[in-house]
Amino acid sequence: xxxxxxxxxxxxxxxxxxxxxxxxxxxxxxxxxxxxxxxxxxxxxxxxxxxxxxxxxxxxxxxxxxxxxxxxxxxxxxxxxxxxxxxxxxxxxxxxxxxxxxxxxxxxxxxxxxxxxxxxxxxxxxxxxxxxxxxxxxxxxxxxxxxxxxxxxxxxxxxxxxxxxxxxxxxxxxxxxxxxxxxxxxxxxxxxxxxxxxxxxxxxxxxxxxxxxxxxxxxxxxxxxxxxxxxxxxxxxxxxxxxxxxxxxxxxxxxxxxxxxxxxxxxxxxxxxxxxxx
Amino acid sequence: xxxxxxxxxxxxxxxxxxxxxxxxxxxxxxxxxxxxxxxxxxxxxxxxxxxxxxxxxxxxxxxxxxxxxxxxxxxxxxxxxxxxxxxxxxxxxxxxxxxxxxxxxxxxxxxxxxxxxxxxxxxxxxxxxxxxxxxxxxxxxxxxxxxxxxxxxxxxxxxxxxxxxxxxxxxxxxxxxxxxxxxxxxxxxxxxxxxxxxxxxxxxxxxxxxxxxxxxxxxxxxxxxxxxxxxxxxxxxxxxxxxxxxxxxxxxxxxxxxxxxxxxxxxxxxxxxxxxxx
DNA sequence: AACAACGATGTACATTGTACAGTGTACGTC
DNA sequence: GACGTACACTGTACAATGTACATCGTTGTT
Numbered sequence: 001x002x003x004x005x006x007x008x009x010x011x012x013x014x015x016x017x018x019x020x021x022x023x024x025x026x027x028x029x030x031x032x033x034x035x036x037x038x039x040x041x042x043x044x045x046x047x048x049x050x051x052x053x054x055x056x057x058x059x060x061x062x063x064x065x066x067x068x069x070x071x072x073x074x075x076x077x078x079x080x081x082x083x084x085x086x087x088x089x090x091x092x093x094x095x096x097x098x099x100x101x102x103x104x105x106x107x108x109x110x111x112x113x114x115x116x117x118x119x120x121x122x123x124x125x126x127x128x129x130x131x132x133x134x135x136x137x138x139x140x141x142x143x144x145x146x147x148x149x150x151x152x153x154x155x156x157x158x159x160x161x162x163x164x165x166x167x168x169x170x171x172x173x174x175x176x177x178x179x180x181x182x183x184x185x186x187x188x189x190x191x192x193x194x195x196x197x198x199x200x201x202x203x204x205x206x207x208x209x210x211x212x213x214x215x216x217x218x219x220x221x222x223x224x225x226x227x228x229x230x231x232x233x234x235x236x237x238x239x240x241x242x243x244x245x246x247x248x249x250x251x252x253x254x255x256x257x258x259x260x261x262x263x264x265x266x267x268x269x270x271x272x273x274x275x276x277x278x
Numbered sequence: 279x280x281x282x283x284x285x286x287x288x289x290x291x292x293x294x295x296x297x298x299x300x301x302x303x304x305x306x307x308x309x310x311x312x313x314x315x316x317x318x319x320x321x322x323x324x325x326x327x328x329x330x331x332x333x334x335x336x337x338x339x340x341x342x343x344x345x346x347x348x349x350x351x352x353x354x355x356x357x358x359x360x361x362x363x364x365x366x367x368x369x370x371x372x373x374x375x376x377x378x379x380x381x382x383x384x385x386x387x388x389x390x391x392x393x394x395x396x397x398x399x400x401x402x403x404x405x406x407x408x409x410x411x412x413x414x415x416x417x418x419x420x421x422x423x424x425x426x427x428x429x430x431x432x433x434x435x436x437x438x439x440x441x442x443x444x445x446x447x448x449x450x451x452x453x454x455x456x457x458x459x460x461x462x463x464x465x466x467x468x469x470x471x472x473x474x475x476x477x478x479x480x481x482x483x484x485x486x487x488x489x490x491x492x493x494x495x496x497x498x499x500x501x502x503x504x505x506x507x508x509x510x511x512x513x514x515x516x517x518x519x520x521x522x523x524x525x526x527x528x529x530x531x532x533x534x535x536x537x538x539x540x541x542x543x544x545x546x547x548x549x550x551x552x553x554x555x556x
Numbered sequence: 557a558a559c560a561a562c563g564a565t566g567t568a569c570a571t572t573g574t575a576c577a578g579t580g581t582a583c584g585t586c
Numbered sequence: 587g588a589c590g591t592a593c594a595c596t597g598t599a600c601a602a603t604g605t606a607c608a609t610c611g612t613t614g615t616t
Contacts, residue, residue: 029487031497039505050593051581078573088596093574100573152480153487156498161506161514168513181513182521183537190476190538194468202430209307209431219309220434227317228439235446235459236439243460259461260468263545270544328562329612356604366565371605378604559616564609571603579596586589 034102038109038157057095059085061106065143068107072204073145076103105155111143113159117166125272126265128170132185133192133261140196144203147196151189175275184268191264199253217244312380316387316435331372337363338373339384343421346385350482351423354381383433389421391437395444403550404543406448410463411470411539418474422481425474429467453553462546469542477531 037057063084068076078100082089096103115135120128140147154160167189171181206212211219221241230237243252315335341362346354356378360367374381393413398406418425432438445467449459484490489497499519508515521530 031489031494032501035498035501035505041505048593049581049583049591051595053594077571079571090574090597091595094594150479150483151476153483153491153494156502161511164518165511165514168517178517178520180537182517183534184541186534187538187541190472190534191469194472198429198468201428205428205431211309216309216431220313223310223313224434227313227319233439233443236443239446239456239460240442242456256461256464256468259458260465263462263465263542263549265545266548267541267543267545270548271541326562327560327612327614329564331563355602357602368566368605369564372563557616559614561613561615563612565611566607566609568607569605572601574600576599577597579594581594582592584589584591586587 029098029101034098034105035156037096037098037102037106038155053094055085055087055091055095057106058110060092060095061103061110064103065107065110068145069143073148076100076145104149106157108146108149109155109157109159111139111146111159112163113157115139115159115163117163120170125170125174126269129188129265129268130261132167132170133188133264136189136192137196137257140192140200144196144200147193147200151193174272175278176272180271184271187268188264191260195253195257195260198256202253307376307379312376312383313434315374315376315380315384316433333363333365333369333373335373335384336388338370339381339388342381343385343388346423347421351426354378354423382427384435386424386427387433387435387437389417389424389437390441391435393417393437393441395441398448403448403452404547407466407543407546408539410445410448411466411542414467414470415474415535418470418478422474422478425471425478429471452550453556454550458549458553462549465546466542469538473531473535473538476534480531 040057060081064076064081067080067084078092079089081103082092085092092103093099096106098105117135118131120131123131167185168181171184174181176184202213205216209216228237318335338359342354342359345358345362356370357367359381360370363370370381371377374384376383395413396409398409401409445463446459449462452459454462480491487494506515
């Protein structure tokens with residue numbers, strides 16, 4: 001048994017010199033089981049014998065999301081989730097056999113499934129795309145931990161797929177090819193994510209470092225003045241001071257979002273125009 | 279002594295219920311010391327007594343960068359860095375008193391300081407901005423760990439400032455205000471970072487999960503077919519299949535970069551045009 | 557020669573994900 | 587009604603992390 005695990009892991013990290021079993025890595029990954037969980041299938045051929053389960057996948061996922069929202073992703077540990085649902089740490093693995101990785105996949109899909117998706121009939125494409133961006137921004141604001149979730153190989157559950165379908169529809173009727181529509185959506189969502197990332201850690205830093213933005217800038221400015229020759233870095237000193245000192249992190253992220261979305265929409269607009277002329 | 283640390287930490291995380299000293303957090307943060315280190319100042323009033331230092335800040339930072347480049351940021355531990363320079367784990371703190379956080383700041387600045395910055399005289403603004411983007415992309419390709427570094431409150435060392443000055447100069451002569459120039463640069467770099475992020479974890483996933491992109495897609499497609507009603511998600515099934523199955527992760531990131539940069543430059547172009555007319 | 561300042565090191569602790577072995581429960585079959 | 591089997595649950599254990607603290611050793615100054 002142990003041999004099997006070790007062997008499979010050696011395959012997993014081929015090229016590694018050491019052969020010990022590292023901690024905190026893979027549990028038992030299995031795409032099929034994860035998919036079944038995402039769609040809440042009772043893949044087991046009907047459970048009969050044994051004690052009745054005292055929890056459900058949903059309750060576990062719910063607890064994890066609450067913890068992540070309130071205290072950040074780092075606070076989501078198997079132990080904290082277990083405590084939140086009133087079970088022992090290892091019990092969680094009964095409901096989420098894939099461990100923490102699988103749990104995160106489930107969390108992501110649930111959040112997306114719940115998001116609001118207002119009807120966009122009658123809106124122009126710019127309003128539709130802006131609305132999609134705003135919705136994603138709102139999701140990130142409510143669940144900052146989502147920003148750090150990888151977007152390649154997303155958990156293909158009902159939430160993710162519903163969201164994808166809805167967002168693709170914003171590009172209906174523009175004469176773009178399938179590949180272009182996907183690229184355009186990726187482009188928009190990439191911008192929103194990058195902006196949310198900046199906003200989130202700008203918001204987190206004051207607490208994490210026990211220092212306000214203003215205090216940090218003041219300290220840097222005073223010390224940099226003695227070290228840096230302003231004539232060697234004219235743009236950096238002038239623009240950096242203007243961009244940094246004046247505005248707090250939160251306001252800055254807001255301005256960057258509006259500025260960026262204007263550029264994004266203008267950029268897409270040119271693609272659309274070009275396509276219409278063909 | 280211990281009291282002082284604890285007290286300062288209570289201030290640090292005011293609002294937290296518990297009062298224990300958590301692990302792996304702050305070492306001794308001090309903006310002034312970090313800045314001195316970044317600029318390699320001998321802030322101490324001339325070291326005289328005591329054994330000669332056997333290492334330098336640069337050697338430590340160098341080792342850390344090498345490890346990060348070759349094995350990823352997770353492999354950069356105080357212990358692995360110490361081993362690489364042939365010292366005991368705790369010795370590292372002699373040269374980088376701020377611990378891992380400060381070490382990361384130093385790594386970032388060194389990488390930026392070394393980056394190539396070719397002369398851009400004679401180029402049009404589109405070429406200049408594209409070149410800036412390409413350079414950042416190349417840096418991320420060579421040092422994927424940089425992607426995860428926070429960009430708010432960057433380490434204001436010689437590398438970061440030189441890079442900032444250089445990149446701002448790409449927007450010279452366009453008639454944009456200081457605030458607009460900073461916003462435009464942030465916009466461009468944000469796109470590059472978002473793209474690099476996707477590319478990096480698309481590249482990392484096959485190794486990390488012992489599963490090729492093709493195998494993953496095949497597994498998902500087969501199972502999803504039984505669960506999802508294609509008529510309910512027409513766009514998602516059609517476009518998702520086209521966008522996902524056909525291309526591997528690496529090629530996809532490349533295409534997304536070219537597509538995105540075209541939109542970014544078009545978007546900025548409209549801003550520039552508008553400014554010229556005024 | 558004694559002292560003071562500073563570099564180096566070993567030990568210790570709290571925290572993480574999860575493998576493994578063991579304990580108890582409830583249903584189906586005899 | 588007794589029994590066995592499948593399953594839920596739990597406690598223990600381990601390797602790895604950042605870094606506080608106390609100690610030891612080395613060097614130049616007094």
